[in-house]
Amino acid sequence: MRTRALKAAITFILITTAYADYNETIMQTMYGSVADWVHYSPHPDPSPACRLGAPLRVAYFTRHNATLWDWIAVTSHLRAPWTRVNPGLYQAYGLDTTTANSVWEALGHMLCHMADILIFSDTIPDARPLLQGGCTTPLILQVTNRFDHGIAPRDHDAYTALMSEAAIQPHVWWVLSNPYEELLISKRGIKLPPSRLKLLRPLGMNLLHNGSSQPADTDRSRFALVEPLRSNRLENTVILPWLRSNSLTDNLQLYRQPHAGPAALAQHRAVIAVPYQMSALKMYEGLSAGAVFVVPSPAFLRNLTSQLDASQMAFCCRDLLHDYPDSWQDYFDWYHKDFINAHILFDSWEHLKRLIKDREGTGKLVEEKRVVGKEAMRLSRQRTLDGYSSLYRSLSQQACGMARMERKKGGARVASHEQELLAVISNWMRD
Structure with a gap:
């Protein structure tokens, strides 16, 4: 009787130990297979x-x-x-x-x-x-x-x-x-x-602090142009020399990178820009802030890329214009149907000169385009936010589903260990 009582007491201790404040059996199950503790990091459990x-x-x-x-x-x-x-x-x-x-x-x-x-x-x-x-x-x-x-x-x-x-x-x-x-x-x-x-697409958010870097004479009477850092950009190789040779610099506010940001650019009549990538964050940011871009028309851009090499005009995707002559604009956000109507397009250097010199006529066109650009970004922004909401739900469901599977596997392993422990105790008690 004394032996059986002693075994019962020991059994009680073993069982209560197995379910103490921390369960060593569970910990051995979860972490016993870890061999590399130097690099180990636990996966968060959502x-x-x-x-x-x-x-x-x-x-x-x-x-x-x-x-x-x-x-x-x-x-x-x-x-x-x-x-x-x-x-x-x-x-x-x-x-x-x-x-x-x-x-x-x-x-x-x-x-x-x-x-x-x-x-x-x-x-x-x-x-x-x-x-x-x-x-x-x-x-x-x-x-x-x-x-x-x-x-x-x-x-x-x-x-x-x-x-x-x-x-x-x-x-x-x-x-x-x-x-x-x-x-x-x-x-x-x-x-x-x-x-x-x-x-x-990008939302066009920009959190630059504009106050100290914005020039005091910024106004809507002049065009803006951001001078790129790379020497082979068309703004540096062609447009700036052309503006100077045609005595148009008085109509221009020149910025050097890093510049004051889209809020400052939006204070100008318009921004002269030459797309060199399929999309640019400055376009989405600028349209969101109310800036209007003056860019080469699709036909003029194609002419420029065929006439000028990479040393004179940096451009990512000449092969796109060659391989998709009828549909390249579908892949090019500057000229995509969702955004092209927000820009002022020029067909030649003479056309750009007229736009710059005609302050009154261009000013009216700019105000119309400013409204178009903000609406285009409002619609694009809504599509993006809706898309991220849907995506976040999908990934959250996936993460939660993976966690449930891991929990079931872990629970099965713990249950197996607990059954082994109880079997050992039962056999010991019978002996």
């Missing part, structure tokens, strides 16, 4: 937020201020908790396969587990360590600047293979900021998944 219907946390990876400002506007709309990570602080630009593996080895688990949803913006190769390392946290690749920009030619094949694999992963989603990105990615042989792909 289960409590999922049960409460609370918004899940987002980590936003970007090097680019303008994409960050846009995301601040998006997350304000979503009312989602978030944090920003700048990849430029821990890895090089356009990292290759070997370097990406090294970053994963050192930081990958921490980066993968920073939040319930991860977003890599602008510089898509920054996501390479997580894609190569096998991170399965729901992830968005937000392409705003060529998905392979910065990748060395010798590494293109390996990078394209990685992106082809990423495109079939159910936890990897794609957001494109303009129509050209999908065309370019498909030309690289990568088939993007329609169910996990959205075209969501």
